[in-house]
Amino acid sequence: MAANTGTYLIRGASILGGEPADLLIRDGVIAETGTGLNTEGSVNDVTVIDATGLVALPGMVDVHTHLREPGREDAETVETGTRAAALGGYTAVHAMANSTPVADTAGVVEQVYTLGRTAGWVDVRPVGAVTVGLAGEQLAELGAMADSRARVRMFSDDGICVHDPVLMRRALEYVKAFDGVVAQHAQEPRLTAGAQMNEGEVSAVLGLAGWPAVAEESIIARDVLLAQHVGSRLHVCHVSTAGSVEIIRWAKERGINVTAEVTPHHLLLTDDLVRSYDPVFKVNPPLRTDADVQALRAGLADGTIDVVGTDHAPHPSEHKECEWAQAAMGMTGLETALSVVQHTMIETGLMTWADFARVTSTAAAQIGRLADQGRPLEAGEPANVILVDPAARWTVDPFSMATMGRNSPFKGRELPGRVVATFFKGHPTVLDGELNTPYPYADATAGVA
Amino acid sequence: MKHLLSTENLSLANAIRILDTAEEMAAVGDREVKKLPALRGRTVVNLFFEDSTRTRISFEAAAKRLSADVINFAAKGSSVSKGESLKDTAQTLSAMGADAVVIRHWASGAPHRLAATDWIDAAVINAGDGTHEHPTQALLDAFTMRRHWARLAGTGSEGADLKGMRVAIAGDVLHSRVARSNVWLLRTLGAEVTLVAPPTLLPIGVEKWPCKVSYNMDDTLEQGVDAVMMLRVQGERMNASFFPSTREYSRRWGFDDNRLKALDTLGMKDTIIMHPGPMNRGLEISAAAADSPRSTVLAQVRNGVSVRMAALYLLLSGDTREPAATPALAYAGTHSTKEIN
Numbered sequence: 107m108a109a110n111t112g113t114y115l116i117r118g119a120s121i122l123g124g125e126p127a128d129l130l131i132r133d134g135v136i137a138e139t140g141t142g143l144n145t146e147g148s149v150n151d152v153t154v155i156d157a158t159g160l161v162a163l164p165g166m167v168d169v170h171t172h173l174r175e176p177g178r179e180d181a182e183t184v185e186t187g188t189r190a191a192a193l194g195g196y197t198a199v200h201a202m203a204n205s206t207p208v209a210d211t212a213g214v215v216e217q218v219y220t221l222g223r224t225a226g227w228v229d230v231r232p233v234g235a236v237t238v239g240l241a242g243e244q245l246a247e248l249g250a251m252a253d254s255r256a257r258v259r260m261f262s263d264d265g266i267c268v269h270d271p272v273l274m275r276r277a278l279e280y281v282k283a284f285d286g287v288v289a290q291h292a293q294e295p296r297l298t299a300g301a302q303m304n305e306g307e308v309s310a311v312l313g314l315a316g317w318p319a320v321a322e323e324s325i326i327a328r329d330v331l332l333a334q335h336v337g338s339r340l341h342v343c344h345v346s347t348a349g350s351v352e353i354i355r356w357a358k359e360r361g362i363n364v365t366a367e368v369t370p371h372h373l374l375l376t377d378d379l380v381r382s383y384d385p386v387f388k389v390n391p392p393l394r395t396d397a398d399v400q401a402l403r404a405g406l407a408d409g410t411i412d413v414v415g416t417d418h419a420p421h422p423s424e425h426k427e428c429e430w431a432q433a434a435m436g437m438t439g440l441e442t443a444l445s446v447v448q449h450t451m452i453e454t455g456l457m458t459w460a461d462f463a464r465v466t467s468t469a470a471a472q473i474g475r476l477a478d479q480g481r482p483l484e485a486g487e488p489a490n491v492i493l494v495d496p497a498a499r500w501t502v503d504p505f506s507m508a509t510m511g512r513n514s515p516f517k518g519r520e521l522p523g524r525v526v527a528t529f530f531k532g533h534p535t536v537l538d539g540e541l542n543t544p545y546p547y548a549d550a551t552a553g554v555a
Numbered sequence: 556m557k558h559l560l561s562t563e564n565l566s567l568a569n570a571i572r573i574l575d576t577a578e579e580m581a582a583v584g585d586r587e588v589k590k591l592p593a594l595r596g597r598t599v600v601n602l603f604f605e606d607s608t609r610t611r612i613s614f615e616a617a618a619k620r621l622s623a624d625v626i627n628f629a630a631k632g633s634s635v636s637k638g639e640s641l642k643d644t645a646q647t648l649s650a651m652g653a654d655a656v657v658i659r660h661w662a663s664g665a666p667h668r669l670a671a672t673d674w675i676d677a678a679v680i681n682a683g684d685g686t687h688e689h690p691t692q693a694l695l696d697a698f699t700m701r702r703h704w705a706r707l708a709g710t711g712s713e714g715a716d717l718k719g720m721r722v723a724i725a726g727d728v729l730h731s732r733v734a735r736s737n738v739w740l741l742r743t744l745g746a747e748v749t750l751v752a753p754p755t756l757l758p759i760g761v762e763k764w765p766c767k768v769s770y771n772m773d774d775t776l777e778q779g780v781d782a783v784m785m786l787r788v789q790g791e792r793m794n795a796s797f798f799p800s801t802r803e804y805s806r807r808w809g810f811d812d813n814r815l816k817a818l819d820t821l822g823m824k825d826t827i828i829m830h831p832g833p834m835n836r837g838l839e840i841s842a843a844a845a846d847s848p849r850s851t852v853l854a855q856v857r858n859g860v861s862v863r864m865a866a867l868y869l870l871l872s873g874d875t876r877e878p879a880a881t882p883a884l885a886y887a888g889t890h891s892t893k894e895i896n
Contacts, residue, residue, distance in 0.1 A: 302663075310760030311563065313663040313687030313732060318759070382671065383664030427642050427672075429662035431685070 111533040111546070112153065113137075115145055119157035119493060121483055123459025129162060131489040134532035138485050157493050160526055163463050165197025165228075165490035167470035167479050169289070169367055170264070170343060170415030171440065173199070173230070175221060176214070177206025182420040182510050184218065187440070188227035190418070190509035192535040194440040195525040197490040198229035198471070198479045203240070204265045210235035210246035212254035219256035226544030227535050231474055234258040236277045236288060240266050245277060252284040259475040262289035264343055265390075267325060269295050274329060278338035285475060287365075289341040290329050292350070293391065297321035302431060304377040304392040312380060314430065317392045319347040326350050330357035330364050341473055342366040344417050346391040348401030355410045365473050367415035368402050370446035371437055371515055375399075379515070385426045385433030386515050389419070406465060407456040413470040416443045420511020438511040442502060444494065445521035452496075453522060459496075478531075489532035498524035508541065558670045558679040559866050561688040562740035567716070570743055574698050575713050576865035577858070583620060584861060594623035597871055600653040601627045602644070603682075604660040609832060610682050610692075613856070614657045617863035623871075626653070641665060645674035653677045655871055663687035663732075678870040680863075686730045691866055692831055693736035695859040697744055699851050700782055702858075703827055718745035723775050725751035725808060726786030726839050727797075729758050733831045734786060738766050751775050753808060755797045772808055776817055784829040785810050785840045805838055815844045827851050 116129040121139075130138040130145075145152040168191065174182035184201070191199050201218050203209035209218060215232035222230020234251035238244045240263045251258040261281060268274045268290060277288050298321045303309050305316020326342055330353065333340035345351060345366045354366050371389065376396050379387040387393060405411040419436025426433050447466065451457040457465075471480025481487040499522055504514040528536035533545045556569055583591055599618040601611050611627065618625045630644055639647075641660075648656060655678040658666045663685030670679040683689040697717065704720050705712040722741055728734045728750050741748050748766035750757065761768055769775045776783075788804065798804045805811060810828060818826050828840070828849045836842045845852060 305759050307760040307763050310758035310764070311735070313685050313735060315686075316759060383667040384671070424640060424642075428640055429660065429665045429668060431662040431664075432641075 111531060113151065114529070114534065115143060115152050115154045116157045116162065116493065117154060119160050119162035121162050122463050123161050126158070129483065129491065131491065131529060131532050134489055136483060136485055136487050136489050136491070139483065155493070155527065159497065160493045160495055161459050162483055163195075163459065163492050163494060164467040164480055164483060165492050165528060165530060166195045166444065166466040167474065167476060168196055168199040168416050168418070168440065168443075169260070169341070169413055169470045169473055170369075170417045171199040171201055172204070172417070172419045172436070173201045173218070174420060175205065176217060180422050184221035184230060185225045186508060186510045187418070187420070188222065188225045188230060189541055190438075190440040190507060192227040192528050192530065193508050193525060193541060194442070195444045195492045195494065195528055196228050196440065197492075197528065197530045198231060198474070198476055199440075200231045200233050200260055200474055202264045203233045203235040203262060208235050208239050209233065210238050210240070212247065212250040215251050215256040215258050216254050223547050226547055228530060229476070229479065231260070231476065232256045232258055233264070233289065234261045236261045236263045236268050237273065242266065242268060242270055242273065245273070245280065248277070248280055248286065249284065252286060259284070259286050260289050260341070260473070261286055262291065262343065264289065264291045267291050267293040267295060269325070271328060271332065275332050275336060278333055278340060279336045282338055287339045287341045287473060289343050290325065291343050292322045292325035292329065294321040294325050297324075301392070303380045303388070304394050306377065306395060308377045308380055312383070314380070319349050319394070319398075322347055322391055323349040323353055326353050330354070330362050333364055334360065334362045338363065340364045344369050344372065344391055344415065345402065345405070345411060346372050346394050346398065348398045351401045351405035351410055355405070358410060365412040365469070366410070367413045368406055368411045369415060369417045370439055370443045370450075372402055373399060373406070373450040374446055375515055383430050385428065385430050386437070386513050386517065388430060388433050388435050389417075389437050389515075390435040403450060403454070403456055406451060407461070412465065413473060414443060414447055414465050415470070416440055418509070420509050421513050423512055426513050436513065438504070438507070438509050438514045440509060441507050442514060442516050442521065444525060445500070445523040446516065448496065448523040449521055489529050491529040492525055493527040495524045495526050496522065498522065500524060556870060558666075559690055559870060560666050560670055560679065560681045562690045562693050562736045562743070563688070565690070565740065565743065567743050570694070570697070570740060571714060571716065573694055573862065573865050573869060574701060576869060577694070577698050577861040578712055580864035580868070581858070581861040583864070584857070589620050590622060591620060592622045593868055594618065594621040594871055597623045597654040598652055599623045599625050599655045599657060599867060600648050600677075601625065602630060602648065602656050602658045603628065604630050604658070604665070605683070607659050607683065609856070610659060613859045614682060614863050616860050618867055620860070621864055621867060623867065641668065642672070642674050645669055645672075649675035649677065655680060655867060657682045659683045661685055680866055680870065683732055685732065687732050688736045689732040690736050690740070691859070691863050692733050693740040694866070695855055695862040696737055696784065696829060696831070697740055698858045698862050699829065699855050700746070700827075703782070703851070707825055716744045717741060720746040720782065721749070721780045722746050722782045722784065723749045723751050723780045724784045724786065725772060725810070727756045727788055727792060728752045728761070728786070729756045730789060730792065731786050737784065738764055742766070749775050749780070751808065753798050753804070756792075772814065773817070776814060777821060779821075779823065780826055782827045782829055783810060787831065787833065788835055788839050801838055809839050809841070810844045811841045812843050815841065815847060818849070829855060831855065
């Protein structure tokens with residue numbers, strides 16, 4: 107643990123939305139909690155932060171981020187993406203494997219891991235590809251990635267479904283050797299050839315090729331049965347339909363070891379927005395119907411869906427300023443996730459801030475097996491902490507974000523909640539809602555966590 | 556009306572206005588000098604990302620009859636990866652001073668993108684976008700039906716709608732922009748539409764459309780129909796399991812000689828047979844049906860020029876008054892009603 111990250115006394119923060127208390131952060135850990143903490147006797151200078159009216163939460167952990175580097179540095183870099191993450195309240199992100207080259211070897215995941223430490227804004231956890239080149243034909247060297255300095259535990263061909271049932275079975279079995287998890291992008295490829303949007307009432311009118319719910323649900327149904335059969339751990343990426351929620355609920359009732367994620371945009375937006383033909387609303391899986399949105403919210407509230415994952419997917423403007431069919435799929439999300447979840451889950455009364463901490467941090471850290479993240483806000487715990495002003499209101503402006511991607515589907519919307527401060531390993535990466543400085547790793551490439 | 560992008564949101568008043576203006580334009584086509592000075596000095600660009608000689612020359616003829624300058628821009632296969640983007644193309648046309656862009660595109664929604672962005676300020680006419688809409692085709696179909704319907708009623712076309720007319724649209728509805736545009740426009744004009752198709756060629760969600768759906772051509776004919784519109788079966792559908800074979804398709808959903816005879820047997824002497832072209836003779840329509848006196852195929856082509864003249868005129872003149880009061884049309888002559896089908 108790197109020392110000398112300063113001492114901070116947070117006064118009067120509502121802990122997980124509950125009673126106000128003070129948090130003393132020193133040398134990377136929460137040194138003390140309680141009320142009326144004082145700073146006398148401290149050898150270091152103490153920065154006191156008045157957190158009256160603010161909610162203290164564990165640093166958010168994203169299970170699903172596209173940082174684009176290496177390969178698409180015109181879309182995002184690890185530096186810009188993790189700045190966005192810190193501003194969004196994250197202290198850890200899982201960087202998806204669909205870079206160029208694909209993160210399917212120990213070398214590439216170590217590169218991403220090192221870039222993350224060099225940037226120093228959050229803990230960057232590389233996700234390893236399940237198959238070589240995401241081609242769905244041959245297992246990548248999962249063990250080598252697990253044993254690398256990046257200590258990969260999550261494996262995914264995200265963007266592409268591991269649709270071969272034998273390959274999926276083998277991957278699920280194999281990762282048991284190092285407590286890994288396969289994160290499946292559930293999309294039956296034949297049912298979605300050329301698909302452009304959710305198949306239903308709106309696609310019928312717009313004449314855009316449909317992406318039917320059954321293409322997601324049939325893969326999830328198969329995979330939970332495979333996970334049961336081989337006794338493995340399965341994670342389902344970006345669940346988007348009411349039927350998927352039902353299948354996962356059924357699987358959990360049977361004791362199958364499955365976790366699931368939902369994106370902020372699937373908690374709020376529907377396919378009606380596609381009527382504009384504005385590709386900022388083009389995403390995979392596609393925006394669904396209001397009935398799906400309601401089922402996803404209910405599933406997240408009752409624990410059927412374990413976590414919120416952003417699927418943050420920045421794209422250069424030319425990939426969105428074009429015809430719908432030509433446009434790339436994906437939306438940015440790191441800097442809006444907290445606000446969208448507050449808006450859709452907390453302000454609707456479906457969840458508390460303690461629930462928020464579970465779905466954005468605790469459960470996400472458990473899925474990724476991140477020991478230092480998603481911890482309780484108690485003395486002795488790593489100081490990955492955020493302060494949120496729940497009363498704030500702001501209007502989304504993609505051009506004022508830290509991400510290089512301007513493709514926010516929330517552009518122009520007024521949303522609640524603002525991240526005031528982010529402490530990463532006891533160091534404030536964000537203060538007063540602005541980027542501060544990155545965590546000062548002693549040697550960013552030394553590989554010591 | 557700044558653009559003509561779809562019929563879904565075209566009001567009854569605007570639809571009638573376009574059809575009435577088209578009647579006046581049709582009169583121009585009957586004169587020895589088939590030309591009006593209405594759009595002199597205006598530039599119309601035919602921007603075609605997909606081959607369609609028929610639609611392109613129809614728009615070209617329409618623009619030229621209104622004395623507009625016409626630029627044909629064939630931009631096949633344009634994409635971010637292969638060449639110039641739609642945005643760059645649009646900005647180029649804007650810089651050249653295009654007043655109207657007639658766009659045909661393989662991607663649904665491309666005309667909406669031109670109209671909704673600040674890439675170009677011109678009037679946009681959708682000349683067919685992907686499997687979305689083809690509004691001028693629906694308008695020329697409605698124009699053709701309206702003349703027929705008015706003649707049966709013994710009245711003039713002007714100001715008339717299609718209330719009570721029973722129209723069957725048969726074939727590949729799923730991939731048809733013509734079917735979509737017709738469903739919305741015919742609803743607006745008061746016609747009763749039945750879609751006749753194999754279930755594989757109807758979109759999920761069609762049950763919410765303002766029409767009936769049938770899987771049986773013969774039942775639909777027996778229930779009485781005033782116009783039958785046959786849709787083209789695209790070659791690429793034939794080996795994609797939408798139907799077992801072209802022969803089976805033809806037997807169940809084609810307008811063959813037996814069904815042509817059935818119109819007589821069932822006493823539907825005034826029922827017309829329509830097709831947007833190009834036809835697959837022997838597949839969705841038999842040669843006898845295509846060439847019968849009931850067929851309006853060539854009248855549709857002729858009316859297409861009039862309807863497109865009307866659309867260009869109304870969008871570019873910026874005139875919101877009734878067409879009869881416009882000076883440019885004052886000498887267009889009396890309404891032609893001689894064309895009966």
